[in-house]
Amino acid sequence: MSTTPSQPAHHILSVLVQNRPGVLARVAGLFARRGYNIFSLAVAPTEDPNQSRITIVVDVESAPLEQVVKQLFKLVDVVKISELDPRRSVERELLMATVRVPAEERGQVVELVNIFEGKILAVGFEAITVSLEGSPDKLDDFEELLRGYGIVELQRTGRVALPKLDKEARLRAVKGKAS
Amino acid sequence: MSQKITGAQALIRALELEGVDTIFGLPGGCILPAYDPLLDSPIRHIRVRHDHGAGHMAEGYAHVTGRPGVAMVTSGPAATNMVTPLCDAYMDSIPMVCITGQVPTTAIGTDAFQECDTVGITRSVTKHNELIMMADDVPLMVRQAFHIATTGRPGPVLLDLPKDVLQNSMTWHWPSDDEVLDSLPGYRPTQKGHPRMIKEAARLILEARQPVLYVGGGVLKARAAAALRELAELIDTPVVTTLMARGAFPDDHPLCLGMPGMHGNATAITAMQKSDLLINLGARFDDRITGKVATFAPDAKVIHVDIDPAEQGKVRRPDVPIVGDCRLVIEEIIKAIKDMLAAGEKQADIAPWKSRVSGWREQFPLHYSPSEPGDALKPQYCLEQLRDNSPEGTILCSGVGQHQMWSSQYWKFNEPYTWVNSGGLGTMGFSVPAAIGAKVGRPDRTVWAVDGDGCFQMTAQELVTASVERIPVKVAVLNNSYLGMVRQWQEMFYEERYSEVYLSPELPDFVKWAESMGCVGIRVESPEEVQPAIEKANSIDDRSVVVEFRVDASEKVFPMVPAGFSNDDVLLHPDHSAKREFLR
Numbered sequence: 217m218s219t220t221p222s223q224p225a226h227h228i229l230s231v232l233v234q235n236r237p238g239v240l241a242r243v244a245g246l247f248a249r250r251g252y253n254i255f256s257l258a259v260a261p262t263e264d265p266n267q268s269r270i271t272i273v274v275d276v277e278s279a280p281l282e283q284v285v286k287q288l289f290k291l292v293d294v295v296k297i298s299e300l301d302p303r304r305s306v307e308r309e310l311l312m313a314t315v316r317v318p319a320e321e322r323g324q325v326v327e328l329v330n331i332f333e334g335k336i337l338a339v340g341f342e343a344i345t346v347s348l349e350g351s352p353d354k355l356d357d358f359e360e361l362l363r364g365y366g367i368v369e370l371q372r373t374g375r376v377a378l379p380k381l382d383k384e385a386r387l388r389a390v391k392g393k394a395s
Numbered sequence: 396m397s398q399k400i401t402g403a404q405a406l407i408r409a410l411e412l413e414g415v416d417t418i419f420g421l422p423g424g425c426i427l428p429a430y431d432p433l434l435d436s437p438i439r440h441i442r443v444r445h446d447h448g449a450g451h452m453a454e455g456y457a458h459v460t461g462r463p464g465v466a467m468v469t470s471g472p473a474a475t476n477m478v479t480p481l482c483d484a485y486m487d488s489i490p491m492v493c494i495t496g497q498v499p500t501t502a503i504g505t506d507a508f509q510e511c512d513t514v515g516i517t518r519s520v521t522k523h524n525e526l527i528m529m530a531d532d533v534p535l536m537v538r539q540a541f542h543i544a545t546t547g548r549p550g551p552v553l554l555d556l557p558k559d560v561l562q563n564s565m566t567w568h569w570p571s572d573d574e575v576l577d578s579l580p581g582y583r584p585t586q587k588g589h590p591r592m593i594k595e596a597a598r599l600i601l602e603a604r605q606p607v608l609y610v611g612g613g614v615l616k617a618r619a620a621a622a623l624r625e626l627a628e629l630i631d632t633p634v635v636t637t638l639m640a641r642g643a644f645p646d647d648h649p650l651c652l653g654m655p656g657m658h659g660n661a662t663a664i665t666a667m668q669k670s671d672l673l674i675n676l677g678a679r680f681d682d683r684i685t686g687k688v689a690t691f692a693p694d695a696k697v698i699h700v701d702i703d704p705a706e707q708g709k710v711r712r713p714d715v716p717i718v719g720d721c722r723l724v725i726e727e728i729i730k731a732i733k734d735m736l737a738a739g740e741k742q743a744d745i746a747p748w749k750s751r752v753s754g755w756r757e758q759f760p761l762h763y764s765p766s767e768p769g770d771a772l773k774p775q776y777c778l779e780q781l782r783d784n785s786p787e788g789t790i791l792c793s794g795v796g797q798h799q800m801w802s803s804q805y806w807k808f809n810e811p812y813t814w815v816n817s818g819g820l821g822t823m824g825f826s827v828p829a830a831i832g833a834k835v836g837r838p839d840r841t842v843w844a845v846d847g848d849g850c851f852q853m854t855a856q857e858l859v860t861a862s863v864e865r866i867p868v869k870v871a872v873l874n875n876s877y878l879g880m881v882r883q884w885q886e887m888f889y890e891e892r893y894s895e896v897y898l899s900p901e902l903p904d905f906v907k908w909a910e911s912m913g914c915v916g917i918r919v920e921s922p923e924e925v926q927p928a929i930e931k932a933n934s935i936d937d938r939s940v941v942v943e944f945r946v947d948a949s950e951k952v953f954p955m956v957p958a959g960f961s962n963d964d965v966l967l968h969p970d971h972s973a974k975r976e977f978l979r
Contacts, residue, residue: 234581237526242518249519286705292523292543295581 226255227281228305228377231270231288232296235261239293243270246291250284252276256309256374267295271376300377307377311355312337314345316366325365332358343368402530403428403561406494407436409537412569415465417441417456417835419449423469424509426496428561441835441864446473448828448857450480454489455832458815459790459840461618463490463544464832470496471509474555475516479822481551482520486819487639488616490549492540493521499559500528513555522550528557530565538575547584548703549616584702588719588727596674596698596715597731601740603672603696605748606632609655609684612639612818613677613701619722620644620811623676626725629732630742633752635663637678639818642808652752656684657956658800661759661967664954665978666752667692668962675699677721680710681819682958690961700724758977761804762968763950766922771947774798774873777925778805781843781871784929789841790815790833794826794850797879800952802845813840824853830868831861841869841933848874848898848905855908861939862913869932870909870941875948876900883951900945909941917942 233239240259247254255273262269274281281299288294317325325344329336334348348358352375359370400408406429410418417439422430433440443449446468453464468477474495484491498507514524523543527536533556540552570578600606614623620643627634627650634644635655644651655663667673667684673695678684685691688710699706699713700721707716717724736742763775778801791806792815793799799816808814815833817825830844851872861868873879882896909916915935919928919942932940953968967975 238514238518241515245518283705283709286707286709290522290703290705292579292582 226302227274227276228300228302228307228375229270229272229274229285229288230298230300230377231272231294232262233268233270233291234293234295235266235268236293239268240270242291242293243272243288246287247272247274247284250287252280252284256372258374258376260376269376271374273375298379300379305377305379307351307375308349309352309355309375310347310349310373311359311370312345312347313359313362313370314343314368315362316343316368318342321365325362328358328361334358398567399564400567401428401432401561402533402556402563402565404432405530405533405565405567406537406556406561407432407438408567409534409569410465411436411438413537413541414462418465418467419443419452419456419832420467420494421446421449421469421473423473423496425470425498425558426467426473426494426556426561427469428558429467429494429496429556441831441860441866443828443860444856445854446476447479447824448831448854448860450477450491450493451483451822451825451828451854452832452835452857453491453493454480454484454487454825455792455815455829456836457484457489457491457832458829458836459812459833460836461490461812462836463492463541463549465492465494467494468496469509470498470513471511474511474513477553478517478520479820481517481553483817483820483822483825484551485520485522487817488549488612489551490544491551492544493551493553495553495555496561497526497555497557500557501559503557513553517553520551521553522548524553524555526555526557527560530560530563531568533560533565534568535570535574535578538570539579542575542579543582547582548613585704585718586702586720586723588700588717588724590727592715592717593724593727593731596717596728597735599672599696599698599715600630600632600674600728600732601735601742604743604745605669605671606630606745607652607666607670607673608632608634608644609667609673609675609678610634610636610640610643611676611678612637612643613721614640614643615677615811617677617702617721617723619676619725622722622725622729624648626729629729631745631749632674633666633749635659635667636808637681637684637818638803638816640678641803641806641814642811645809646807647809652756654803656681657686657958658804658952658954660761660804661954661965661971661978662752662755664956664962664965665755667695669751670695673697675701675713676725677701679706685710686956686960686962690963692962755978758974759967759971762953762970764970766947772920772922772925772944774875774944774946774950775801775805776922777871777873777919777944777946778802778845780925781845781929782806784926785843785933786841788813789843790830790837792816792826792830792833792842792844794844794846795821795823796847796850797875797883797950797952798845798847798850798873800880801873804952823850826850827854827868827870828857830870831857831866834861834866834868844868844870846870846872847879848872848876849878851905852898852903856912858909858912858914858939858941866939867936868939870939872905872941872943873946874900874905874943875946875950877948879948880952882948886951887955888957905941905943909939912939914939914941916940918945919943920945
């Protein structure tokens with residue numbers, strides 16, 4: 217499976233926050249107020265139930281990103297921010313799709329799912345629901361191929377990421393805590 | 396020894412333990428439970444006429460005392476009325492704690508009577524806010540609020556308290572400092588500057604030939620005026636004080652150039668523009684200072700000291716960024732410079748620069764055309780008289796507009812914390828309530844509010860509060876019957892097409908209005924009446940005084956750097972235009 221490097225204009229921010237009501241609204245609101253578009257966002261508790269990790273993919277040039285990261289740091293509930301280099305981190309995303317496919321062509325979709333090592337979640341007379349977990353690029357390719365059959369519904373989770381362990385995982389923790 | 400008390404009792408007790416002596420507020424439905432234990436508390440409550448006034452009073456109090464101002468109002472409309480003061484305090488980094496009532500937790504989300512999403516609405520105008528869902532959390536949340544409001548870059552913090560949280564019983568526990576810190580793992584403001592950056596700053600300062608100390612409100616927030624003076628004198632460098640920093644360095648000091656920016660004086664603007672080193676202490680390169688950013692101080696290297704890391708590089712990329720408390724950093728820079736001088740290094744010769752700056756000062760003093768006999772009264776003249784006839788240490792508050800700029804220009808601020816104004820947000824109507832808050836904070840001082848006729852009509856009703864609560868303030872209304880600053884822009888940039896800026900010279904009758912609110916009202920229409928009126932106002936200390944000055948509507952604020960213009964193209968007073976070339 218080909219894994220083309222993610223586009224350089226994408227930045228992945230891994231934001232460790234206090235697991236408290238309203239935190240996501242604070243983070244998302246800050247992006248909105250400063251005029252940044254969030255490409256994808258995933259949030260869930262970490263190994264410490266008091267803290268959650270928000271993985272935000274932002275579509276910007278790096279200079280203005282510095283400003284939004286600093287503003288993000290000023291949120292009292294934000295504990296730590298790491299900017300992950302897409303080339304030096306592992307990213308995963310989950311895709312679910314319902315594809316309209318008559319029974320006689322269903323085999324083609326099943327074959328596709330097998331090639332991509334995906335899963336079949338439900339089968340109906342006229343449609344099939346499949347899932348795939350993998351790198352965002354792999355999901356892009358899969359989605360593209362499914363599109364030919366007619367996608368009824370599609371949902372992606374937004375990516376989550378951790379730094380790679382090989383060599384020196386380049387985890388750039390941004391210095392200078394809030395004021 | 397744990398005792399059961401209500402959330403409301405815990406709130407008031409926590410405020411007492413935080414050292415709160417005054418709350419500015421207005422009771423209502425959901426905050427009712429908190430007003431009951433207040434009856435038994437030594438805390439003074441000042442009941443305002445409009446929630447908005449409570450917010451600005453808290454700001455005025457915080458401005459002059461350095462302690463956080465506290466405002467308390469109910470839910471819904473009262474909370475939305477607090478949005479402007481909160482945003483004002485956020486923009487100007489004023490420590491403030493605002494307590495709002497909220498509908499009971501069981502009713503949240505049902506569109507109950509006087510319900511609104513207060514934390515949602517105020518999220519982007521507070522440094523932090525919290526909806527408290529458990530009575531047991533009250534003491535910790537209050538401690539957090541005061542800690543956050545007063546440390547790092549100060550700012551407003553809001554606590555939203557549902558009615559049942561105030562009514563429920565809880566087990567009292569006053570958290571220790573460590574508990575507060577542990578509960579805020581994401582909040583650790585940097586205090587001390589980086590030693591390497593401080594050395595680098597000292598080196599740049601000694602090398603500079605055309606340095607300027609660009610002083611912002613951060614110096615006042617950090618209580619760093621004395622350290623600043625020591626630094627300025629050590630390196631013999633001219634100082635400009637921004638609108639938020641007036642008084643941080645004495646105006647009568649030979650190194651003080653006064654205010655830069657859109658309506659700064661020509662010397663302060665030009666000195667920054669021509670400098671080779673801007674030593675920015677607690678300022679933020681606001682657009683009102685820089686003019687067109689691309690041409691701002693083009694040859695200057697920049698040292699930027701700010702406790703807020705997000706200010707570094709936001710507008711102008713510094714050569715030496717220093718994140719830290721202004722007072723601590725200035726003291727470290729002084730030490731580093733002294734060490735370098737002791738080691739035999741020499742400061743570059745800045746005498747030619749200083750003589751150039753002196754030349755500008757001689758050529759371009761603040762200027763207006765005094766009125767001829769029979770002409771309308773000049774607002775600048777009124778302010779000069781107010782300045783010269785008011786007691787030493789008078790605190791000056793202002794609203795927003797022409798009168799604000801003239802106040803900042805013509806007053807002589809020789810002491811920190813004697814100037815209270817709305818800088819960042821530019822909130823009309825700030826002056827009267829802020830002056831009341833300032834007088835509560837500093838009852839020993841004379842407090843003058845300078846207001847325009849437009850501003851005064853936004854918040855004047857708080858003079859009733861002043862009368863009832865026996866807080867004597869003095870208000871100078873510069874009545875030009877216009878929204879003067881907007882009129883100035885329409886005259887200069889909209890071909891004198893005056894749109895919706897004319898108010899009325901006769902309505903309201905300011906003297907009668909003042910009297911109806913329990914104040915003394917005085918009207919001044921000619922120059923010879925000015926001084927006696929001010930002296931009379933200053934002699935009255937048992938009630939508030941409103942002096943209405945009927946002033947020339949055509950007077951404009953100069954100098955002026957129009958929005959989007961380069962500071963190089965500052966518009967001088969017409970009497971000075973002919974000698975522009977001296978500004979080289």
